[in-house]
Amino acid sequence: MGLEGINQSFLTTRLEDLVKWARRNSVWPATFGLACCAIEMMATGAAHYDLSRFGMEVFRASPRQADLMIVAGRVSQKMAPVLRQIYDQMVEPKWVISMGVCASSGGMFNNYAIVQGVDQVVPVDVYVPGCPPGPETLMHGILTLHEKIRSGHILRRPGEGAGIRIEEPVSRPA
Amino acid sequence: MGVPGDDVAEAVVDHVKGAVAAQSHGQTVVHVPRDAWREAVRFLKEDQQFTQCSDITAVDQLLRPDRPVPAGVDRERFEVVANLLSHPRNRRIRLITQVPDGGEVESLFELFSGTELPEREVYDLLGVRFAGHPDLVRLLMPDDWEGHPLRKDDAPARVPVQFKEAQRPR
Amino acid sequence: MTLTPRDLVLGPDEWPESDETMVVNLGPQHPSTHGVLRVVLELEGETVLRAKPVIGYLHTGMEKTGEQLTYVQGPTNTTRMDYAAPLFNELVFSMAVERLLDLELPPRATWIRMMMCELNRVASHLLFLATNGMDLGAISMMLYGWRERELVLAFFEKVTGLRMNHNYIRPGGVAADLPPGWEQDVEEICEVVPRGVAEYDELLTENPIWLERTVGIGVITTEQALSLGASGPILRSTGMPWDLRKAQPYLAYDQVDFDVIYTENGDTFDRYRIRLHEIAESLKIVRQCLEKMPDGDSRIQDRKVTPPPRARIDESMEALIHHFKIFTEGFKVPPGETYVAVENPRGELGCYLVSDGSGRPYRMHIRGASFYNLQTLSTMVQGGLVADGIAIISSIDPIMGDVDR
Numbered sequence: 029m030g031l032e033g034i035n036q037s038f039l040t041t042r043l044e045d046l047v048k049w050a051r052r053n054s055v056w057p058a059t060f061g062l063a064c065c066a067i068e069m070m071a072t073g074a075a076h077y078d079l080s081r082f083g084m085e086v087f088r089a090s091p092r093q094a095d096l097m098i099v100a101g102r103v104s105q106k107m108a109p110v111l112r113q114i115y116d117q118m119v120e121p122k123w124v125i126s127m128g129v130c131a132s133s134g135g136m137f138n139n140y141a142i143v144q145g146v147d148q149v150v151p152v153d154v155y156v157p158g159c160p161p162g163p164e165t166l167m168h169g170i171l172t173l174h175e176k177i178r179s180g181h182i183l184r185r186p187g188e189g190a191g192i193r194i195e196e197p198v199s200r201p202a
Numbered sequence: 203m204g205v206p207g208d209d210v211a212e213a214v215v216d217h218v219k220g221a222v223a224a225q226s227h228g229q230t231v232v233h234v235p236r237d238a239w240r241e242a243v244r245f246l247k248e249d250q251q252f253t254q255c256s257d258i259t260a261v262d263q264l265l266r267p268d269r270p271v272p273a274g275v276d277r278e279r280f281e282v283v284a285n286l287l288s289h290p291r292n293r294r295i296r297l298i299t300q301v302p303d304g305g306e307v308e309s310l311f312e313l314f315s316g317t318e319l320p321e322r323e324v325y326d327l328l329g330v331r332f333a334g335h336p337d338l339v340r341l342l343m344p345d346d347w348e349g350h351p352l353r354k355d356d357a358p359a360r361v362p363v364q365f366k367e368a369q370r371p372r
Numbered sequence: 373m374t375l376t377p378r379d380l381v382l383g384p385d386e387w388p389e390s391d392e393t394m395v396v397n398l399g400p401q402h403p404s405t406h407g408v409l410r411v412v413l414e415l416e417g418e419t420v421l422r423a424k425p426v427i428g429y430l431h432t433g434m435e436k437t438g439e440q441l442t443y444v445q446g447p448t449n450t451t452r453m454d455y456a457a458p459l460f461n462e463l464v465f466s467m468a469v470e471r472l473l474d475l476e477l478p479p480r481a482t483w484i485r486m487m488m489c490e491l492n493r494v495a496s497h498l499l500f501l502a503t504n505g506m507d508l509g510a511i512s513m514m515l516y517g518w519r520e521r522e523l524v525l526a527f528f529e530k531v532t533g534l535r536m537n538h539n540y541i542r543p544g545g546v547a548a549d550l551p552p553g554w555e556q557d558v559e560e561i562c563e564v565v566p567r568g569v570a571e572y573d574e575l576l577t578e579n580p581i582w583l584e585r586t587v588g589i590g591v592i593t594t595e596q597a598l599s600l601g602a603s604g605p606i607l608r609s610t611g612m613p614w615d616l617r618k619a620q621p622y623l624a625y626d627q628v629d630f631d632v633i634y635t636e637n638g639d640t641f642d643r644y645r646i647r648l649h650e651i652a653e654s655l656k657i658v659r660q661c662l663e664k665m666p667d668g669d670s671r672i673q674d675r676k677v678t679p680p681p682r683a684r685i686d687e688s689m690e691a692l693i694h695h696f697k698i699f700t701e702g703f704k705v706p707p708g709e710t711y712v713a714v715e716n717p718r719g720e721l722g723c724y725l726v727s728d729g730s731g732r733p734y735r736m737h738i739r740g741a742s743f744y745n746l747q748t749l750s751t752m753v754q755g756g757l758v759a760d761g762i763a764i765i766s767s768i769d770p771i772m773g774d775v776d777r
Binding site for chain 3 (some may be wrong): 140189
C-alpha cells in the first residue's frame with residue numbers, strides 16, 4: 029500500500045512529521061563531485077566541517093542507495109547525459125543541490141563546452157552560489173534543503189510537478 | 203639565419219633543408235617545413251639528446267594573416283608547435299611548422315608515445331590531422347560533435363547569458 | 373529470441389571459450405576515479421590486459437575562454453584548471469605574460485609567490501595522501517588528510533580572500549601584500565603540519581597492508597616515463613632526479629636550499645613516499661621564505677600593468693584613466709609567443725602564450741601536468757588486478773580539470 033493511501037487529516041499529521049523527520053535527518057548524498065566544488069564538498073564531509081552531524085557523511089557510490097545528488101562542479105557537454113542517467117537511477121524521494129555557480133548557471137564559463145546551468149538537465153531544489161562555495165555555504169544550502177523537506181508535503185500531489193512544495197517561508201538564521 | 207651561439211639550432215638548420223631558426227624572448231624557435239616535421243624531431247631526439255616532448259599544440263592564425271615570421275617561412279592557417287626538452291643538456295627547443303586548412307602533419311607517436319593524447323586534442327579542437335596516429339578520434343568533445351571549437355571561426359567564445367526566473371513556489 | 377529453460381542451463385561442455393576477454397567500463401561516475409575519469413578496461417578474469425582512459429567529461433573550453441578574457445582576468449580562468457594547486461596555474465600564466473612584457477618584478481613579489489606556491493604544494497600533497505589512502509581502503513586517511521590542509525586553507529583565505537581558486541598571482545606581482553601577522557600563521561603551519569605528516573608516516577609507511585598493496589604495483593621505467601611525457605613524482609620515482617625548481621630555476625628557487633626527492637623503483641609506494649617527503653621539503657622552503665622575505669612592493673609599480681591604489685583614483689586623473697583602461701580593455705602585450713614551465717605538485721605545468729598586441733591573448737594553451745601523466749596509466753596497469761588499477765590511478769594523482777581543461 030505505501031504512503032499513497034494516507035489521507036491527510038489531523039490523525040496522520042504526526043505520521044507525516046515522523047516521515048519528514050526521518051527523511052531529512054539521513055539524507056545520503058551520491059558521489060557526484062566533478063571539479064573544484066568536489067574538493068570543497070569533501071572538505072565539508074571531513075572532520076573540520078562535519079557533515080556527519082546531519083547524518084550525511086555516507087556518500088553512497090551507487091545512486092540507488094542515495095537520496096541527494098550534490099552536483100558539485102561544472103557539467104560539460106559530454107557529462108550531461110551521464111548526469112541525467114545517474115539522476116534517473118536514483119529512487120524517489122530524491123533531491124538535487126546545485127553546488128557552485130558553474131552548476132547553477134554555467135558560472136564564469138559561458139562558452140560552448142559547459143551546460144549553462146544543471147537545471148537544464150535535472151530539476152534542482154537548492155542552488156548554492158560560490159566559486160567554490162565554502163563549506164559553511166554548502167552547509168547552509170543543505171540546511172535549507174532540510175527546511176524544505178521539513179515544511180513540504182511528503183508526496184507529490186498530481187499536477188504539482190516535480191519537487192516538493194513549500195507551504196511556509198523558509199526560515200532564515202537571525 | 204641562426205641563433206648566435208646556439209649549436210642545436212645550427213645543427214637543425216644544417217640537417218633539415220628549409221629550416222629557419224629564430225629567437226623568441228630568450229628561447230630558440232626553429233621553423234621547419236611541414237614535410238620535414240618528423241625528421242626534425244627524430245634528429246633532435248636521436249642525435250641531440252632531446253629526451254622528452256613536453257608539449258604538442260597548434261595555433262589557428264586565421265585572424266593574423268600578416269603576422270611577423272622569419273624570412274623563408276610561408277604562412278599558412280595553422281601553426282603546429284612542439285616544445286622539446288632535453289634532460290641531459292637541460293635545455294628546451296621549440297619547433298613550429300605551418301599547416302594549411304585540411305592539411306596533415308606527420309604524427310610523432312612513433313618517436314614519443316606521449317604525443318598520443320595531445321595530437322588527438324589538436325585534431326579535436328582545431329581539426330589538424332596527424333598522419334600515422336594510431337587512434338585519431340575526438341578526445342574532449344562528444345563523439346558526435348560537429349566542428350572544431352577552438353578555431354577562430356567556429357564556436358563562439360561567449361554564449362549569451364541566459365537569465366532564468368526562479369520559480370517559487372514550485 | 374526467447375530462451376527455453378533448457379537454454380538457460382549450460383552443460384559442462386557448453387560454456388563459451390575461456391580465452392575471451394571482457395571489456396568493462398570504469399566511471400565516469402565512480403568513487404575512486406579522482407573526478408570524472410572514465411577508464412575502459414579489458415579484463416581477463418580479474419587481470420587487466422589493457423586500459424584506455426577516456427577523458428573529456430570535464431572539458432570546459434578554458435583555452436577558448438582565455439582568448440576572451442583580458443590579461444588581468446586571465447588568472448581567474450587558468451586557476452580553475454588544476455584546482456588542487458590553483459596558485460601554480462596563475463603563476464605560469466602570469467610568468468608567460470611577464471616574459472612577453474619583459475617585466476622585472478620586485479623581489480618581495482617573487483618571494484611571496486614562492487612561499488604561497490610552496491604552501492599550495494603542501495596542501496596538494498596532503499590532498500593526495502587523503503585520497504590515496506581512501507582509494508586503497510584507509511578511509512581514516514581521508515578524514516586525517518584534511519586536518520592540516522584546513523590550516524593552510526585558512527591562511528590562504530586570510531591572504532587571498534578565498535580558500536581555493538584564489539586569483540592572487542597576477543601579471544605584475546600578487547594581488548595584495550601579506551596581511552600583518554602572517555609570520556605567526558606561517559610558523560604555526562610549519563609546526564603543526566610536520567606533526568600530522570609524521571602521524572601519517574607512522575600509520576602507512578610500514579603498514580604491511582599498505583606495503584602489500586603498493587610495493588611493486590604500477591611499475592614504470594625511466595624510458596617509458598620520458599617517452600610518455602610524464603614528469604613530477606612519476607618521473608622522479610623511476611630514478612631520475614628531475615625537478616624544474618632545481619634544473620631551470622624560476623622565481624627565487626636558486627636562493628633557497630632544498631633537496632629533490634627521488635626513488636628508484638617506479639612503483640606506487642615510491643610515489644607515495646616521494647610526495648610525503650616533498651611536504652617536508654616544501655616546508656623547509658617556506659621557513660626560509662619566512663626568514664628571508666624582503667621588504668618592498670608586492671606588485672610592480674608600472675602603471676601600465678598594475679592598477680593604481682583605489683585611494684589615488686580620487687586624486688589623480690591619470691590614476692583614474694589607468695584604472696579604467698586596465699579593467700576594461702586590459703593592458704596590451706606586444707606580439708610574440710613564449711612557453712613557460714613551472715614545477716606543479718604533479719609535474720611540469722607549462723603555458724604557451726601567443727599574443728597579437730591587443731589586450732587579450734590570441735592563443736593560450738596550458739600544458740597540463742596531469743594530461744601527460746595520465747598517458748602512463750595504460751603502461752602501468754598491464755598485468756595487474758582491477759584493485760591495483762585503482763591504486764595506480766590514485767598514485768598518478770590526476771586532476772581532471774588539468775586533463776580536460
